[in-house]
Amino acid sequence: MSSSFAPLKNDSFLRACLRQATDHTPVWLMRQAGRYLPEYCATRAKAGSFMGLATNVDFATEVTLQPLERYPLDAAILFSDILTVPDAMGLGLSFAQGEGPKFAKPLRDEQAVAKLEAPDLDKLRYVFDAVRSIRKALDGRVPLIGFSGSPWTLACYMVEGAGSDDYRLVKSMLYSRPELMHRILSINAQAVTAYLNAQIEAGAQAVMIFDSWGGVLADGAFQEYSLAYTANVLSGIKRAGADGQTVPRIVFTKGGGLWLEQMDKLDCEVLGLDWTMNLGKARQLVGHSKALQGNIDPNVLFAPQKVIESEVLKVLKSFGKPHTDLDQPGPTHIFNLGHGISQYTPPDHVSALVQAVHHHSKLLRA
Amino acid sequence: MSSSFAPLKNDSFLRACLRQATDHTPVWLMRQAGRYLPEYCATRAKAGSFMGLATNVDFATEVTLQPLERYPLDAAILFSDILTVPDAMGLGLSFAQGEGPKFAKPLRDEQAVAKLEAPDLDKLRYVFDAVRSIRKALDGRVPLIGFSGSPWTLACYMVEGAGSDDYRLVKSMLYSRPELMHRILSINAQAVTAYLNAQIEAGAQAVMIFDSWGGVLADGAFQEYSLAYTANVLSGIKRAGADGQTVPRIVFTKGGGLWLEQMDKLDCEVLGLDWTMNLGKARQLVGHSKALQGNIDPNVLFAPQKVIESEVLKVLKSFGKPHTDLDQPGPTHIFNLGHGISQYTPPDHVSALVQAVHHHSKLLRA
Numbered sequence: 253m254s255s256s257f258a259p260l261k262n263d264s265f266l267r268a269c270l271r272q273a274t275d276h277t278p279v280w281l282m283r284q285a286g287r288y289l290p291e292y293c294a295t296r297a298k299a300g301s302f303m304g305l306a307t308n309v310d311f312a313t314e315v316t317l318q319p320l321e322r323y324p325l326d327a328a329i330l331f332s333d334i335l336t337v338p339d340a341m342g343l344g345l346s347f348a349q350g351e352g353p354k355f356a357k358p359l360r361d362e363q364a365v366a367k368l369e370a371p372d373l374d375k376l377r378y379v380f381d382a383v384r385s386i387r388k389a390l391d392g393r394v395p396l397i398g399f400s401g402s403p404w405t406l407a408c409y410m411v412e413g414a415g416s417d418d419y420r421l422v423k424s425m426l427y428s429r430p431e432l433m434h435r436i437l438s439i440n441a442q443a444v445t446a447y448l449n450a451q452i453e454a455g456a457q458a459v460m461i462f463d464s465w466g467g468v469l470a471d472g473a474f475q476e477y478s479l480a481y482t483a484n485v486l487s488g489i490k491r492a493g494a495d496g497q498t499v500p501r502i503v504f505t506k507g508g509g510l511w512l513e514q515m516d517k518l519d520c521e522v523l524g525l526d527w528t529m530n531l532g533k534a535r536q537l538v539g540h541s542k543a544l545q546g547n548i549d550p551n552v553l554f555a556p557q558k559v560i561e562s563e564v565l566k567v568l569k570s571f572g573k574p575h576t577d578l579d580q581p582g583p584t585h586i587f588n589l590g591h592g593i594s595q596y597t598p599p600d601h602v603s604a605l606v607q608a609v610h611h612h613s614k615l616l617r618a
Numbered sequence: 619m620s621s622s623f624a625p626l627k628n629d630s631f632l633r634a635c636l637r638q639a640t641d642h643t644p645v646w647l648m649r650q651a652g653r654y655l656p657e658y659c660a661t662r663a664k665a666g667s668f669m670g671l672a673t674n675v676d677f678a679t680e681v682t683l684q685p686l687e688r689y690p691l692d693a694a695i696l697f698s699d700i701l702t703v704p705d706a707m708g709l710g711l712s713f714a715q716g717e718g719p720k721f722a723k724p725l726r727d728e729q730a731v732a733k734l735e736a737p738d739l740d741k742l743r744y745v746f747d748a749v750r751s752i753r754k755a756l757d758g759r760v761p762l763i764g765f766s767g768s769p770w771t772l773a774c775y776m777v778e779g780a781g782s783d784d785y786r787l788v789k790s791m792l793y794s795r796p797e798l799m800h801r802i803l804s805i806n807a808q809a810v811t812a813y814l815n816a817q818i819e820a821g822a823q824a825v826m827i828f829d830s831w832g833g834v835l836a837d838g839a840f841q842e843y844s845l846a847y848t849a850n851v852l853s854g855i856k857r858a859g860a861d862g863q864t865v866p867r868i869v870f871t872k873g874g875g876l877w878l879e880q881m882d883k884l885d886c887e888v889l890g891l892d893w894t895m896n897l898g899k900a901r902q903l904v905g906h907s908k909a910l911q912g913n914i915d916p917n918v919l920f921a922p923q924k925v926i927e928s929e930v931l932k933v934l935k936s937f938g939k940p941h942t943d944l945d946q947p948g949p950t951h952i953f954n955l956g957h958g959i960s961q962y963t964p965p966d967h968v969s970a971l972v973q974a975v976h977h978h979s980k981l982l983r984a
Contacts, residue, residue: 417783418917418960419917420917420920420960420962423915423917423918423920424917424920424921426917427915427917427918427920427921427925427929428920428921428922428925467894469893469894470893470894470914470915470956471893471894471895471896471936472896472932472936473915474894507873507894509876510875510876510894510895510896527836527837528833528835528836528837528840528873528876529837529876530837530838530876547836548836549789549793549836549839551784551785551786551789551790551792551793552789552793554786554789554790554793554794555790555793555794556794559793559794563793566838570837570838590836594784594786596786
């Protein structure tokens with residue numbers, strides 16, 4: 253089925269993922285389809301709720317493509333949420349107005365953990381249908397990225413039942429009942445692997461694992477409870493899509509800069525970085541084996557456009573001399589924010605950022 | 619006046635700060651006088667409010683000493699709040715029930731920033747009076763640590779007007795109007811220096827700068843907007859107390875592990891670390907010039923006591939072989955949490971932690 257998709261017109265993102273030279277630094281933005289866009293808010297209003305938006309194939313397709321209509325971005329990312337997976341496990345996801353996500357049935361005791369199972373993928377069919385629909389609607393303009401939360405990040409929400417600022421409940425379980433935590437993480441790893449493979453089968457051309465809360469763990473605990481399960485997922489992900497093309501795998505651990513040398517051993521193509529990490533230092537540490545994605549502070553987008561341009565240039569220069577040899581792989585950079593874009597971002601400022609990335613990254617290659 | 623204080627009976631903390639050998643690893647806990655202690659809650663109820671507690675010399679003395687009655691801690695820390703300084707600058711601090719701190723007059727525009735001045739120290743006299751009173755009440759049991767927020771961390775609260783999860787307002791100012799941000803930080807640095815010096819004159823035997831929000835800055839911005847102003851404060855702090863003793867200076871940047879090599883150049887004696895940093899790696903990087911303080915995850919305190927003991931041992935071992943040569947300085951470790959203790963901590967569990975630090979750190983020296 254996927255082999256019937258249109259040929260790709262802009263492969264700069266996929267090439268950079270594979271450490272191949274490109275004529276500019278490709279750019280996309282985490283949460284690029286989101287509340288900062290008035291057209292997104294209009295579609296969401298039609299859908300009635302966040303989950304109404306995410307579970308409707310037409311709406312999900314529409315909002316995924318909205319940022320591409322405004323900006324010459326080099327990749328699209330599936331519009332969805334990392335919490336679809338625990339929702340399909342029966343934890344009862346809801347998004348109350350003006351608040352973050354909530355689970356009606358968080359995992360708080362041995363009984364709840366014992367009952368946990370990897371979800372029937374049929375309950376997530378709306379996601380795979382959306383991937384197929386978006387890929388078709390993209391018509392080869394840019395590649396489509398699928399994604400999932402990491403086993404650990406999903407476990408944070410599943411145990412806390414909502415966002416947290418101290419991770420007290422999930423860490424209490426981790427330290428007090430490590431065997432329960434390992435059970436949750438094993439099931440999550442199995443679920444995430446199947447979920448990403450189904451996205452790949454449906455047409456995702458790259459996949460990204462969001463380890464948004466890996467950085468809250470202590471040294472030692474990160475390796476055991478987050479990194480090991482991310483590695484487990486990576487070992488089970490299909491290496492090629494239905495069209496036979498290699499599907500690059502991106503791992504983003506927010507706050508993971510301290511563990512970069514250990515993340516270098518992950519069997520993936522790209523490491524995402526937040527704004528605390530110096531890109532030049534990251535390139536020295538892991539640029540021989542991984543492409544790097546990131547890492548401008550999303551708050552730069554609140555500055556005047558000429559500041560945005562100079563901050564973009566700083567990030568491009570911090571990565572260093574672009575790789576230009578077409579005959580062999582080398583260190584490559586995919587421009588992105590260091591975290592999701594803020595809902596308060598002025599849409600014009602995103603134009604300035606994307607333009608600056610394309611313009612200056614070409615000049616740096618000249 | 620300070621020279622009339624009783625001689626110090628337990629100097630393990632001060633020795634470790636100066637990289638001198640001790641027979642055990644000294645331990646104290648950030649926010650050790652706090653809401654997890656029922657006796658603290660009782661005193662706070664008498665005081666009526668958090669600021670009622672902090673501004674009353676007798677209450678502040680009472681709560682500072684409470685954890686020492688329960689646990690054989692090796693240092694006391696002044697009971698106060700980092701926001702006393704901006705409060706004295708006229709920003710109007712309040713603590714609403716069940717919420718964090720709020721400023722009635724946050725710094726949001728050029729006019730507000732133009733009017734900002736370093737505070738009249740007389741408005742902070744209650745802090746210095748508390749230092750004197752606590753030092754006297756301690757009667758030489760353990761040394762007393764004074765403290766302040768870092769210029770950047772204070773600026774976060776002063777611009778945001780409250781806690782934040784995205785630091786959008788303060789970073790918008792930083793990127794859009796860097797000259798305003800530098801003005802705030804210069805004034806804060808001047809204020810913090812005078813504030814810490816007055817604490818030293820009143821009897822503080824060590825001082826700590828809490829750069830609690832340094833870690834939210836981008837690489838590059840951290841060096842310019844946080845580290846440089848911390849360095850500025852350090853350059854102005856008195857090197858000796860009224861009794862002629864060296865006053866060690868501790869700098870704690872939460873999330874600062876990535877910048878440790880740059881922090882090594884700070885003119886201070888101790889670097890505090892959060893739980894994401896491997897202590898052994900930190901010792902390799904900066905242990906030749908700085909003592910290290912930290913760094914167990916406060917959530918370990920929710921685990922059963924035998925887990926607390928094994929996690930304490932892990933942290934002690936991650937630092938590595940204790941320095942035991944009495945004739946010369948060497949790498950030393952002061953045990954602490956990686957962040958403030960949670961209000962939900964069972965008090966008994968703190969006993970287990972302190973005991974485990976003392977017991978195992980002695981065994982590791984044997």
